[in-house]
Amino acid sequence: MSTIVCPGQRLASVRELQASSGTYHRDGQVYASIVGTKEVDEDASKDELPTVRVVRKKDASSVPEIGSMITGKVIRINPRFATLSIMIVGSVPCRENFQGIIRVQDVRATEKDKIQIYRSFRPGDIVRAQVISLGDARSYYLSTALNECGVIFAQSVAGHTMVPISWEEMICPYTKVVEHRKCAKPTAT
Template identity: 65%
Template sequence: MTVVTPGERLGLAGEFFASNGTVEVGDHIYASIVGTVTTTKSTTSGELDTIQVIPTKKTMKSSIPEVSSIVTGKVLRVNPRMATLSIMVVGDQPCADNFQGIIRVQDVRATERDKIQIYNCFRPGDIVRAEVISLGDSRSYYLSTAKNELGVILATSVAGHTMIPISWEEMVCPKTKAVENRKCAKPVAIGESSTQ
């Protein structure tokens, strides 16, 4: 039984039919929620097997973010100095409690820190993978997306479609072909280490 978090790659779009709890981006299928992956064999010849993510039950042990933990969260708001996230997952464990994280301008990437504009890296509603670098203050954890595998893993375009990363700094809407700036995360497939 494999527990997955939003943004984890589940398989190729040509091999499975993407069902509940998944999203198809380009040639791959990704998890869109926290839960366990299940595949259902097709009863009809020639049809694809179905892959879905079953939501994790609330009774599952909840995790608390610690320094060097990899967390997944949703961007709530951005301002010129930082992005504020609601932390949903710590490692592969969902959070039962509400934790907030802050990605400061200087913690977005490892290079060219003086040129970073938060709005060009994150937008409200983005799903972001980040590392806890400090326990911060009583209200928020300090997070970093400086490593290659950290950053935006799921984002919705202005037109409302799931975007596809085309570089470390850009994502494109598959319908309108509009390009939007983001600090994109390198995709991490199931079984790969998230700290390469």
């Protein structure tokens, strides 16, 4: 029978059970050192005591892979690329911090020589993109060339949520100011 235990919780006496992974012993008692499930291994020989260990449940981890769709927040831009903090891979939130970059040539599929990053993204924009390469040691390479990729949420200079009016423009519904973005085609959910 397995029981969920917390760090510091007493599991047994050292005369009853041997400490193993996820446990420690102090003052003749065995304690849990991590949150997890208590498991007792009864397959010990007659000369040895059974061992107790605490096993951590493996959580689903979201790691970007080539071809996966991500959702990220633009954290900075420069004339050659936009840097994103990857928040979601597919539909699973990231537990670790991953960064991605969208290079000028990966913003859209056509007219690549006319693209200007500051007319496609702004810091704070939420972007849907596709992982096209594992990139370098710091960042994944991302692309918004697909129609369903691009800015999905942006705020105007006045602080209001903007609405897309074409694939390259968004408008503030209050101030009626039009700003340039590489907009994502809405997808059915």
